[in-house]
Structure formats: structure tokens, C-alpha cells
């Protein structure tokens with residue numbers, strides 16, 4: 001496998017507000033989870049890995065490349081699933097939306113159409129092909145976006161809360177499908193139960209790495225801290 005995702009002293013600020021503080025990570029496993037509370041900086045970290053923005057300080061490398069500077073090479077190398085499917089969907093029908101990424105990669109319309117139909121059949125959603133995207137529920141649109149990312153077979157998958165809007169059978173099917181993928185998958189989650197099988201867990205707190213390592217080490221400490229905070233009536237430490 002390649003050299004992984006390497007962050008060296010990465011900082012990120014917006015309008016003078018520091019969101020990430022000097023984060024250094026060497027992520028070389030196949031299954032990586034990023035956990036942490038709301039607003040801790042997880043999505044910002046994922047967006048930096050995807051090259052959707054450049055860090056304010058430090059360096060990000062994915063398979064040896066700077067993702068923010070090498071956007072074209074990264075189109076094939078990195079697939080990202082956003083938290084809100086409506087930030088991702090641009091076409092009116094399911095088959096057009098699914099074919100878009102493949103067409104962007106240079107595949108002809110016939111081949112792309114065949115791949116899309118094969119994916120929909122595998123997932124038991126062949127009847128969705130010509131359906132308007134607007135006729136799908138929020139969870140179904142999330143699933144559609146995930147199928148679009150999987151179709152492109154990128155070397156690195158960056159998934160922001162992929163399970164959040166999915167029903168339990170769809171979650172189980174997705175977890176099974178992800179366990180079979182050869183690619184590196186980075187998943188953001190709030191729920192320790194969904195990341196128990198990962199190789200490496202990174203816990204982000206207030207824009208810093210609070211802990212990282214194997215799930216057996218990181219998850220119990222994370223859960224204890226979340227339980228402790230949940231017993232309090234307010235996040236007084238986050239005030240202001």
C-alpha cells in the first residue's frame with residue numbers, strides 16, 4: 001500500500017479563530033476513525049485531507065501528494081462523502097448523478113451507464129435509476145451519494161458520518177460492504193460502536209488530538225469522558 005495520510009504540524013484558522021492546532025498524524029492503516037464531539041474539528045480535518053482547502057500552517061500529504069495543490073490527481077485518488085447529501089447532489093435523476101463521477105474520469109456514457117445499473121442492481125435499487133433525486137428521502141440521498149463515491153473506486157475514501165441518516169439494515173449492509181473494500185477508509189463518527197473494528201482511532205477535542213491508537217485503547221477513554229460530560233447539565237467549558 002502507499003505511504004498513507006501524513007499530517008505534519010497542521011493548523012487551520014478562519015478569520016483569526018484557530019480551529020485546528022498543530023496536528024501531526026501518520027495514518028497508514030486501512031480503516032481509520034475520527035471521533036470527537038460536535039464542533040471539535042473533525043470535518044475540518046477531513047476537508048484538509050481531501051484538499052478542499054489548504055492548511056494555514058503545516059503540511060498534508062496523501063499518498064505523497066499535497067491534496068490541495070494537486071486537485072486533478074486527487075480527483076481519482078480521493079472520494080469524499082459529506083454529511084449533508086444536498087451539498088453533493090447536482091443532477092435531477094439518480095442515474096445521472098451516479099454516472100457523473102465516472103464521466104468526469106473519462107469513461108464513455110455507455111460504459112458509465114452500465115456500471116451505474118450494475119451497482120443499482122447489486123444494491124437492490126434498480127428501480128431508482130430514472131427516479132428524480134428529489135423523490136428520495138434524506139437517508140436514501142445519503143445512500144445515493146455513497147454509491148456515487150464507491151463507483152469511482154478511489155484509493156482513499158473520506159466519509160463524514162456515513163451511518164448517521166441510514167436505517168439499521170442499510171447500515172449493516174454498508175458496514176459489510178466497507179469491510180470488503182481494499183481501499184483506505186477514513187470515517188468520522190460520534191458513535192464508538194460503529195468504529196470498533198477500525199485499525200486506528202483519532203480522538204479530536206477542541207481542535208487537538210486528545211488521543212490516538214487502537215480502538216481498545218482509545219474508545220474506553222473516549223466513552224468514559226462522554227459519559228462524564230453527559231452527566232453535567234451544560235457545557236460550561238465551551239461557553240463563549
Ligand SMILES: Nc1ncnc2c1ncn2[C@@H]1O[C@H](COP(=O)(O)OP(=O)(O)OP(=O)(O)O)[C@@H](O)[C@H]1O
Nearest residue numbers: 014017019036037038039040041042043044045083
Ligand atoms: N468556515 C468556517 N468559518 C468559521 N468557523 C468555522 C468554519 N468552519 C468550521 N468552523 C468552526 O470550527 C469548529 C469545528 O467545526 P467542524 O465542522 O470541523 O466540527 P465537527 O467536529 O465536524 O463537528 P460536528 O460533529 O458537529 O459535525 C466549529 O466551532 C465550527 O463552528
